[in-house]
Amino acid sequence: MVALIGYPFSRAIWLSFTDKLVGYPERFVGLRNYIYLAQEDTFRTVVRNSLVFTVASVALKVLTGLAMALVLHATWRWRSFFRGLLLLPWVTSTVIIALTWRWMFDAFPGRGFFNSVLLDAGLLTRPIAFMATPEGAMAAVVVANWWRGFPFFGVSYLAGMQSIPGELYEAAAVDGAGAWRRFWHITLPGLQHVMVVTILLTFIFTLNDFNIIYVMTRGGPGTATQVFATYSYEVAFNQLRWGRGVTISIYVVPLLIALIPLVSRHLLRERAA
């Protein structure tokens, strides 16, 4: 474990204090990388994009995950079949999902699903280039990421709902609580633990997501969808500035240090119970 994670991680910290360029020996430069990035406009855009991408994806996943769990919970026949079917996006390769959604949003009617269907139905007269605008590109990557992730939320919440004792609902119904109040006062509190775990886990992984954005937009148009991981890759492997590239991902570490103990405490508590 130490060799696999600890050693590379300590190398990362060391690299971030150097001006390592590929082909040149590294020189210690102190905090210069950190200061440079803090003042760079692109990096500020990257921070903003990462947060928009993450918060939008996680919020969508929670809402649709809840809806999916409620629907599956109410399904009275073939529930495990539908649960398996709806979980399919989650086992599919992210790269293929990203490629698929790129084609779905493609501006060419024959390749782009939305343009094909809208033109065919006569709702459009000419194709829309969905991913050519900054907002459109961001929306497209959020949709792809949401589609991949919401089934996991749905299945987790379903498991949570199934563990809430039925007597609670019966008692509430006797007391005259409507469906909405039962959802609000029984279901949501019952799901609290699993919601905290899924939200935190996904927040960490989405904030550092590389695959979907790299494959769909390469961070473009311009820097409209550039996030921590893609920008770090760009700086390290296209501009060959390793020191600075590593520093970009190290900026996320304080947030991780705050979040990881929170998640692992929840995960370990689940184990102990």
Add this chain to the structure above:
Amino acid sequence: MRTGRLATVLGLGAFVLVVLVPFWWIASMSFKTYEQIQFAQSIYVPRPFTWENYTGLWLGTRFPLWLRNSAIIAGANTLASLLFGCLGAYALARLRFPGRALIARGLVVSYLVPPALLFIPLYRVLAELGATNSLAALFLSYPTFTVPFCTWLLIGFFKALPIELEEAALVDGATRLQALWRVLLPLAAPGIVAAAIFAFTLSWNEFLYALVFIQDERTLTVPVGLNLLIYGDVFHWGELMAASVITTVPVVTLYMFIHRWMVEGLAAGSVKG
């Protein structure tokens, strides 16, 4: 009650549609000719139906080689992760030794450290070992995410088994390893299958490390190779779709058979979303 059932059916229908449309779109495009795609003919169902994308992909690109590389890496990494995962999980679940809680915690933390943080330093480490640009780079780096994960998952399964069974075996003169191999492992089979599937899927779909560590086109894995098809030649749409179908089918088939176990694994391990 009637409106409730109607709402459930409609909701379920909507979710099934959202999940299946993108799959159907790639599958149908993989059977269309270049002209059908380019000029938006027969949008919904490929007419005429053609296998030319599949033959073109198989004979005209390096796809078969990438498929072989992916299969080797995913297979070998699954075996290695199961081996280390079982031994590690057994130690953490059954043996009492100082630092056990700390290691369990470290396991969770290392599973949460995102690859986006480690890829640059790992690249340096691998370059110093002379392992970049070969499959060895992936053999060495993939365990960083599969071993902690499998161990974590298996601890849950091992702990759920009664300790008396092994104690009986130990009393009868079995060694610890024999007790693990003959008694515990057969009982934990569902957990081991779940861990194997997760390890296989994670390695089969991995993208960032393969992209960064390998430059030689013949040594690539499928996810990275697919991206090469786009940027190498823009006109390979049909072949790309065919490749996506071929890559997705093994994982989905595998999963169709055992999704019940996977869902159990999900509940036991709280998996990446």
